[in-house]
Amino acid sequence: xxxxxxxxxxxxxxxxxxxxxxxxxxxxxxxxxxxxxxxxxxxxxxxxxxxxxxxxxxxxxxxxxxxxxxxxxxxxxxxxxxxxxxxxxxxxxxxxxxxxxxxxxxxxxxxxxxxxxxxxx
Amino acid sequence: xxxxxxxxxxxxxxxxxxxxxxxxxxxxxxxxxxxxxxxxxxxxxxxxxxxxxxxxxxxxxxxxxxxxxxxxxxxxxxxxxxxxxxxxxxxxxxxxxxxxxxxxxxxxxx
Numbered sequence: 001x002x003x004x005x006x007x008x009x010x011x012x013x014x015x016x017x018x019x020x021x022x023x024x025x026x027x028x029x030x031x032x033x034x035x036x037x038x039x040x041x042x043x044x045x046x047x048x049x050x051x052x053x054x055x056x057x058x059x060x061x062x063x064x065x066x067x068x069x070x071x072x073x074x075x076x077x078x079x080x081x082x083x084x085x086x087x088x089x090x091x092x093x094x095x096x097x098x099x100x101x102x103x104x105x106x107x108x109x110x111x112x113x114x115x116x117x118x119x120x121x
Numbered sequence: 122x123x124x125x126x127x128x129x130x131x132x133x134x135x136x137x138x139x140x141x142x143x144x145x146x147x148x149x150x151x152x153x154x155x156x157x158x159x160x161x162x163x164x165x166x167x168x169x170x171x172x173x174x175x176x177x178x179x180x181x182x183x184x185x186x187x188x189x190x191x192x193x194x195x196x197x198x199x200x201x202x203x204x205x206x207x208x209x210x211x212x213x214x215x216x217x218x219x220x221x222x223x224x225x226x227x228x229x230x231x
Contacts, residue, residue, distance in 0.1 A: 037220070039166075046123050047158075047166065047209055049220035063217050096165055105213030107156040107171040108220075114165050 002026035004097050004112035011118050018087050022080040022097030029055055029075050035100045036080040037108055040093040052104060053080060060104060087119045125210050125223035132229040133200045141226045143193040143210030149221055151191040153213040160207040205230045
């Protein structure tokens with residue numbers, strides 16, 4: 001059974017760096033075709049894809065946020081870390097990590113429960 | 122920032138058929154697989170349809186997907202109260218080299 005769980009701060013101040021961790025089980029990020037992505041959802045708004053890291057360390061980022069994001073993986077700990085620099089109140093959202101299998105263009109089939117992050121001074 | 126456009130709302134009475142559209146372009150829906158996600162209130166999105174019209178195990182066959190050119194559709198037949206949720210389309214975009222989501226459609230069961 002595949003599960004993912006997001007963790008990180010619930011409150012971050014503007015201009016600070018946000019670090020979120022996705023801890024997963026039931027699969028390995030060293031297995032061919034596997035990937036983990038991050039998606040966020042501001043309150044009452046639509047989903048927005050942020051980043052994706054694949055088994056071969058291929059990394060993809062949302063073009064609009066690329067300069068502020070970094071995604072890394074620790075295969076031994078079954079974790080994926082997303083870092084977002086210089087946060088702003090508009091970054092307030094629920095952040096989800098999700099599993100995908102196959103090519104980068106395949107679906108995110110299993111999602112974590114999400115973690116709410118508020119950016120405020 | 123959504124690249125894919127959906128109607129903000131759709132509704133129907135129990136038992137009716139509801140269709141949700143998703144409009145994109147040649148770089149996303151027109152050339153890649155389309156996915157649909159269901160998000161029940163206060164929960165994480167759940168994959169409903171993948172590769173345009175395939176259902177993951179456990180998804181009722183009341184849900185079906187299709188694609189025509191640069192648009193896609195999700196149909197819910199035999200609408201039930203538990204189908205009341207937000208629905209999002211998604212696809213890979215070759216121009217952006219990234220994943221794009223739709224604007225979302227809230228389905229209400231009257």
